[in-house]
Amino acid sequence: MEYTADRVVELVQNIAWHPGRVLRVFWVRHSLESRQALAVEISRVVGAEAIVPLIVREGFENANAVMSDVQKAFAANPAAFDCCLGKQIDRVSVILLAKDDFKLPQGASPVILPQWFPVKAGLETFFEIADLAMTAEAALLDCSEARIEQIAEYTYKLEAALVARLALLHSLEPARLRQFVATAHGGGAEPDALASVGDYQQELAKTIDPRAYRPNAAKDAKSLISRLLKLVLHNSPKQLGVVANQLADCFADSSHMTLKPTLFAVMSRPAAKMNAEAANWHAILLAFYQAYQLMNGAAHAGEYPHYSVSLQFVSSVDLRSFLLAARPYVVGLS
Structure with missing residues (x-):
């Protein structure tokens, strides 16, 4: 199942936030076309929420290394968060664009955010990686x-x-x-x-x-x-x-x-x-x-x-x- 950029954003926005969370991470499998092109189309700020795509090139194969894999992805892609510059951002939804399906168990993990991060810079927060296709809900058989x-x-x-x-x-x-x-x-x-x-x-x-x-x-x-x-x-x-x-x-x-x-x-x-x-x-x-x-x-x-x-x-x-x-x-x- 492949998505357009607008469909990814629509599905993300339909998912309720956990109270108190400022970061959530979704996995999206995309193999048909350039992930870079899709990332450019997805990147945006909606209200006070930034939707930031990152391309997965390595890692995310060991459940015990998820925290460090996410930190590496953030550190390797600071420019991906440029859409947040000059804007009041309260929450960030990160989209991990990968060639393969998500195979790791889902569970909350702590992460120390980079000093340049749009929200809670340098502080520890919790996140979980969720497969967007399994997490996003749409009206029964109406999608x-x-x-x-x-x-x-x-x-x-x-x-x-x-x-x-x-x-x-x-x-x-x-x-x-x-x-x-x-x-x-x-x-x-x-x-x-x-x-x-x-x-x-x-x-x-x-x-x-x-x-x-x-x-x-x-x-x-x-x-x-x-x-x-x-x-x-x-x-x-x-x-x-x-x-x-x-x-x-x-x-x-x-x-x-x-x-x-x-x-x-x-x-x-x-x-x-x-x-x-x-x-x-x-x-x-x-x-x-x-x-x-x-x-x-x-x-x-x-x-x-x-x-x-x-x-x-x-x-x-x-x-x-x-x-x-x-x-x-x-x-x-x-």
Whole structure:
């Protein structure tokens, strides 16, 4: 995950200060472009807070040497603090720009500040190094790192691929299409399979921009994904495993790929072991559900707690990777 200068500053400013602290240090991994250029863009004073980037070239490999590594970084880069000259500075946020991820345990350490430091010059204060991606919090799934628009697009395309396979299934094996539609609709009176596929197609056609797609699980919704979402919502984990097996049985060969489920799907697996085909369908059902919940969360971000940017980014990558991989699997169904 890479940041622009403005994004770094925005994230830093969203992190509350510990009472009484005048110094804090954040680690930012940056490997794509020149760290020096990024440092120039980050350096600034906002109100009474200076945001000062320093480029990490050595050190920060031993937890016991963190204090001396920070002092060396300060001593080697006094010019980096020139943005503070002639200004009233009450607090300093130092950004350590490194090529690698932060690997040291986080904890408070004392440091004796240089005589030229903008605040508490020559005095001892406490600081801790925190990975900015793990520390910075943004509204739930409302930050750019969550890539909600891509999740929407990939969800739409996976659903469209599945509807296309169902339309083909009608011409090849209408009995298996009826079986699939009956399972997707939750049992009960057998629906008109061909009419249902027509409904799925009409609902998809209403979406002009896939990146703005947002499925729903309303009672009267007629899309395929709405039917599948209701299966997840209305079945226990054990029952959902049975449903996944029933969906897999609707296709003559659904074992041509083994999909890697999202971590969310792994955490939601039923206790009973599933075969590869059922496991694939179980993963697809939960990926649709996960995407649905993430899009809802992003649309109502103010109603939820804050979570780290890193957590949101990694969760998004996990889900998007699955949605992309699931499409060729669905296209190959027969």
